[in-house]
Amino acid sequence: MSVRNPATRPFLLASLCTALLAGALFLPGLPGAFLFDDTPNIVNNASIHLSQPSFSQLYAILTAPQPSGSMRGLPTLTFALDYWRAGGVADPATFKTTNLLIHALTAFALAWLFKNLLAAARLPAQRAAWIAPVLALAWAAHPIQVSSVLYAVQRLQTLGTLFLVLALLAYLKARQAQIAGQPARGGFLLTALLWALALNCKEDTVLLPAYTLALELTVLRFAAANARTSQRLKHGYLAATLAGIGTYVLWVVPHYWNTAPYPGRDFNSLQRLLTEARVLCRYLWEILLPLPQHMPFYYDWIQPSRSLLQPWTTLPAIALIVGLLALAWRLRHRLPLFALGVFLYFSAHFITSNVVGLELAYEHRNHFALIGAVLAAGSLLAQAARRLRLPPHAQASLLAVLLLALCGATALRAYSWRSAVSLAQAATQAAPNSPRAWIDLCVGYLQAGGGAQTPHNPYLNQAIAACEAGANASPETLNSLAVLVALKSLRGDVTPHDWARFQSRLRSARMSWDNARAPFVLSYYAGLGVAMDKARIRQALDLLLQRTGASPERLIHVGYAVLDELKQPEQALPYFVRAIEATPPEDPLALNLAAELQENGYAAVAEKIRRLASERK
Numbered sequence: 001m002s003v004r005n006p007a008t009r010p011f012l013l014a015s016l017c018t019a020l021l022a023g024a025l026f027l028p029g030l031p032g033a034f035l036f037d038d039t040p041n042i043v044n045n046a047s048i049h050l051s052q053p054s055f056s057q058l059y060a061i062l063t064a065p066q067p068s069g070s071m072r073g074l075p076t077l078t079f080a081l082d083y084w085r086a087g088g089v090a091d092p093a094t095f096k097t098t099n100l101l102i103h104a105l106t107a108f109a110l111a112w113l114f115k116n117l118l119a120a121a122r123l124p125a126q127r128a129a130w131i132a133p134v135l136a137l138a139w140a141a142h143p144i145q146v147s148s149v150l151y152a153v154q155r156l157q158t159l160g161t162l163f164l165v166l167a168l169l170a171y172l173k174a175r176q177a178q179i180a181g182q183p184a185r186g187g188f189l190l191t192a193l194l195w196a197l198a199l200n201c202k203e204d205t206v207l208l209p210a211y212t213l214a215l216e217l218t219v220l221r222f223a224a225a226n227a228r229t230s231q232r233l234k235h236g237y238l239a240a241t242l243a244g245i246g247t248y249v250l251w252v253v254p255h256y257w258n259t260a261p262y263p264g265r266d267f268n269s270l271q272r273l274l275t276e277a278r279v280l281c282r283y284l285w286e287i288l289l290p291l292p293q294h295m296p297f298y299y300d301w302i303q304p305s306r307s308l309l310q311p312w313t314t315l316p317a318i319a320l321i322v323g324l325l326a327l328a329w330r331l332r333h334r335l336p337l338f339a340l341g342v343f344l345y346f347s348a349h350f351i352t353s354n355v356v357g358l359e360l361a362y363e364h365r366n367h368f369a370l371i372g373a374v375l376a377a378g379s380l381l382a383q384a385a386r387r388l389r390l391p392p393h394a395q396a397s398l399l400a401v402l403l404l405a406l407c408g409a410t411a412l413r414a415y416s417w418r419s420a421v422s423l424a425q426a427a428t429q430a431a432p433n434s435p436r437a438w439i440d441l442c443v444g445y446l447q448a449g450g451g452a453q454t455p456h457n458p459y460l461n462q463a464i465a466a467c468e469a470g471a472n473a474s475p476e477t478l479n480s481l482a483v484l485v486a487l488k489s490l491r492g493d494v495t496p497h498d499w500a501r502f503q504s505r506l507r508s509a510r511m512s513w514d515n516a517r518a519p520f521v522l523s524y525y526a527g528l529g530v531a532m533d534k535a536r537i538r539q540a541l542d543l544l545l546q547r548t549g550a551s552p553e554r555l556i557h558v559g560y561a562v563l564d565e566l567k568q569p570e571q572a573l574p575y576f577v578r579a580i581e582a583t584p585p586e587d588p589l590a591l592n593l594a595a596e597l598q599e600n601g602y603a604a605v606a607e608k609i610r611r612l613a614s615e616r617k
Contacts, residue, residue: 014133015111022140023104025407029150029414031093035423035440040067041153042079043090050080051088068156074200075155095152103149106162107140110371113169117375120176120219121337131378134399139374143290143409144283147297148364150417160201161368164208167194171212172220181225204351209244213237214343218336253355262357264513267304269355274305276353277317279361280346287366287373290406292413296431297423298440299361300514301474321346328376335383341376345369420444428469435477435514438470442483452490452528463487476509478502478518486525489532499536506540511547519544520561527565534566552589555579569605576609585616 034043042048047064050057061080062073078098086094114135118128139145148154174187198205216222216237224230257269267275279302286294305314328342348369352358366373385395416426424441431437442463446452449459457463464487470480481502488494502518509515519540526532541558548554559575562568576597580590590613597606 011111011115011129011133014130015108015136018111018133018137018140019104019108021137021407022107023100025141025410026096026100026103026146026149026414028411029146029417030096031091031419032096032150032417033420033423033444034090034092034095034152035420036151036436037068037153038151041076042083042095045079048076048080048083049088050084053081053084068153071199071203072156072201074197075159075202078155078159092152095155096150099149099152099155099158102155102158102162103140103145106158106165107136109162109165109169110139111136113165113172116169116172116176117219117337117340120172134403135374135378137403138378138406139370141403141406141410142287142370142374143292143406143413144286144295144363144366144370146410146413146417147295147362148367150414151364154364154367156202157364157367160198160205163194163198163201164205164211164368165371167191167198167208168211168215170194172215175215175220175224178224178226178229179220204348207347207350209240210347210350211344213241214340214347218332218340218343221333256355256357258357264511264516265357265359266510266512267360269357271304271306272357272360273353273355274308274314274318275302275360276349277321278302278305278311278313280349280353281313281317281320282361283349283363283366283369284373286363287370288377290409292409292416292426293430295363295413296434296437297363297427298431298434298436300359300436301431301433302360304360335379338376338379338383341372341374341379344372344375346372348372419448421448424466428466433474435470435474435480438466438473438477439479439483442466442470442480442487446487452486452525452530457490460487460491464491475505476512476515478505478509478515479521481505482518482521483525486522486530486532490525490530494532499533503536503540503543506543506547516544516548520557523561523565534568537566538562538571550578550582552579552582555582556593563602563605569602573605573608576605577612580609580612580616590616 045067047061047066050061058077058080062077064076066072066076068076079095082095082098083090111133114132115128118132119125123131148158170187170190174184174191177184177187195205195208198208216233222230222233222237224233259268259270261268262272279299303311305311308315308318324342325346328339332339348371349365352362352365385398390398413426415422417423420440421444424437424444427434427437428441445459445463445466446457449457449463451457464484467480467484467487470477471484474480481498485494485498485502488498506518519537522532522537522540526534526537541561545554545558555575556579559572559579562575563572566572576593580593583589590609594606594609594613597603597609
């Protein structure tokens with residue numbers, strides 16, 4: 001329907017109001033701070049340093065390899081534009097306001113998708129016109145969205161969701177045209193174009209065909225004015241489904257399956273699949289009971305499932321998921337919107353909750369999945385209202401209370417993101433066993449006082465107290481102890497017991513990706529000028545090599561830490577030598593390393609490496 005039609009104008013106004021409110025709710029989280037994956041993708045990413053928005057520079061950024069992956073060009077391009085808009089600096093507020101705009105646009109597009117979806121489900125047009133903005137606002141105003149919108153790097157996810165919503169809207173319009181016996185080719189071409197844009201944002205947008213299949217199984221039912229078109233749809237989706245299953249069974253599972261723990265993880269493929277059942281149920285709990293204290297942002301405290309009954313919640317979680325899917329299948333014709341919501345929710349998690357060795361949980365993985373959860377919950381609420389015969393004004397009052405509660409919870413949670421310290425404080429309260437939350441609080445205090453290079457940092461004591469609390473809260477963490485040693489060295493009261501405690505835990509703690517960074521944390525602070533025992537730092541680096549394996553890459557990493565940060569070229573050389581001796585004589589590693597060292601100003605070390613390479617020929 002054209003927006004010029006007077007009947008459409010109230011809905012257009014409601015959609016715009018939904019979009020404005022969707023963006024405004026997150027304003028308390030500004031200016032905020034960069035955190036975690038923002039550092040490699042934005043703060044330290046020289047490829048987004050755009051000096052002027054010329055075609056050549058924009059194209060170079062769009063095609064440059066990125067730390068986050070090769071299929072994420074569009075978000076990276078917007079990062080570069082934000083860097084340019086901020087005057088050539090990585091300013092958190094600038095990046096996050098763009099995220100707010102994307103969120104508002106997605107809420108606006110989602111209202112139109114819901115309107116067309118409700119119409120396809122045969123709801124009266126007037127009822128669909130007021131329910132659609134309500135559903136869109138419920139999605140946009142949910143507090144679980146805070147960690148997608150105010151976490152700058154998750155523009156990868158949010159921009160992908162925007163294009164997915166637009167692609168689904170285009171697909172739905174094209175299918176409605178087919179049902180009405182009208183041309184639909186243009187709609188399908190637009191769907192393909194929008195899907196291509198989504199694929200250039202995040203890899204999990206490849207799941208669009210699963211979402212359209214869910215539409216067909218529930219609301220659309222492969223209907224078309226032409227019986228042959230309907231048959232082609234059924235046969236096409238059947239063939240695509242079989243091809244997808246074949247690809248998964250014959251390539252994805254063999255390629256990613258690990259009977260041993262994934263590198264840097266303490267779980268294997270089977271344990272990950274078992275754990276993801278609990279994770280998906282936890283997401284549902286956070287969605288249905290959306291209190292900010294239920295959403296800690298960091299989930300590194302979650303312990304993997306080792307069997308169906310370890311922990312005991314694993315088996316009930318699997319049973320709940322199977323039961324929900326079975327119920328949705330059974331009700332797909334009687335309650336199509338509920339069934340569609342369930343299918344969308346679980347389909348959206350298919351990649352991130354599968355055999356790929358990702359971290360176990362992140363809230364932003366619900367950004368698109370929440371659309372399904374909102375649909376399913378909304379359908380059940382509507383069904384309950386009909387059964388209870390609630391009058392329209394009572395239904396409106398109940399919805400108003402629910403939306404106000406969501407908006408309030410989101411604004412409150414967004415406010416806790418206004419700075420690195422406030423976010424870390426909220427995270428440690430919500431997840432007191434999270435090592436990352438405590439290290440963020442420790443470093444947040446330190447940076448709030450000017451950093452390690454600021455004399456008489458006013459927050460140094462608070463930073464040390466946070467590190468001590470983090471080390472005590474999680475007996476497996478190493479980073480809190482490493483920063484504790486560094487900051488007590490800065491304060492001048494580090495003891496042999498502090499070093500021994502760190503060394504002891506380094507010998508026994510599991511070598512997760514985070515823990516493997518701990519010895520480099522020590523060398524980092526030494527490089528900043530903190531007076532530390534460099535011999536003990538080298539001992540920690542040697543112990544790390546014993547625990548993780550002395551691969552050539554790891555040896556070179558350690559060598560550079562000793563060379564760049566400890567300023568000890570003679571002590572760094574043996575690590576480079578060991579790395580070279582671990583490779584065949586014809587391997588170009590030695591010459592490449594020598595050239596790199598020469599370029600970085602270490603001519604004497606480079607010459608010794610070249611001499612060694614020559615002797616090995």
